[in-house]
Amino acid sequence: MKKIIPILIIGLFLISGSCEKNPFVEKFYTITIINQSSQMIYFLGYDKFSEIQYPDTTLPIQKPNATILGHGAKFFIDKREPWSEEIDELPADTISFFFFDKAVFEDSLWTEIKNDYLILKRYDLSLQDLENLDFNIPYPPVETMEGMQIYPPE
Structure with missing residues (x-):
C-alpha cells in the first residue's frame, strides 16, 4: 500500500504534465458588462435560453430579474462553450443586451416600461461585434461601437 500511493501521485503528475491542455x-468563455456611466443601471441580456430572442426585441411580459451595476462595476457572463456555439443556436447571429435607468426600473410599473420601451440603450450585437469588443461590453456605448446596432441611435 505504501508503494501504491507514491506511484499514483507520480502517474498523476505525468498525465497532467504531458497534456497541452490541463484536464x-x-x-470558461466570458462576456463582461462594464458600467462606465456615473449612474447605477440595470442590465438584461438575452441568450438561447431566453423566451425572447433577436430579431424580436420586445421586452418580456413579466418583469425579469435584471442585474444592477454601480458606477465602474463589472458583471461576468460565463459559458462553458464558446460564444460562437451559443450564437449558432440562435435564430439570428445576434444577442440583445438591454440597459435600464435604476429609478425607472425600480419605480415604474413593468407594463409601463414594456409598453413605452423605457430603456436607456439596447445593443444588438453579432459574434463579430463581440469579437471586435473583445467580449467587453461597455455602457454607455464607446467610439469603437460605431456602426454596431444600438437603439436608440445617438
Whole structure:
C-alpha cells in the first residue's frame, strides 16, 4: 500500500504534465458588462435560453430579474462553450443586451416600461461585434461601437 500511493501521485503528475491542455482546469468563455456611466443601471441580456430572442426585441411580459451595476462595476457572463456555439443556436447571429435607468426600473410599473420601451440603450450585437469588443461590453456605448446596432441611435 505504501508503494501504491507514491506511484499514483507520480502517474498523476505525468498525465497532467504531458497534456497541452490541463484536464483539471475548466475553461470558461466570458462576456463582461462594464458600467462606465456615473449612474447605477440595470442590465438584461438575452441568450438561447431566453423566451425572447433577436430579431424580436420586445421586452418580456413579466418583469425579469435584471442585474444592477454601480458606477465602474463589472458583471461576468460565463459559458462553458464558446460564444460562437451559443450564437449558432440562435435564430439570428445576434444577442440583445438591454440597459435600464435604476429609478425607472425600480419605480415604474413593468407594463409601463414594456409598453413605452423605457430603456436607456439596447445593443444588438453579432459574434463579430463581440469579437471586435473583445467580449467587453461597455455602457454607455464607446467610439469603437460605431456602426454596431444600438437603439436608440445617438
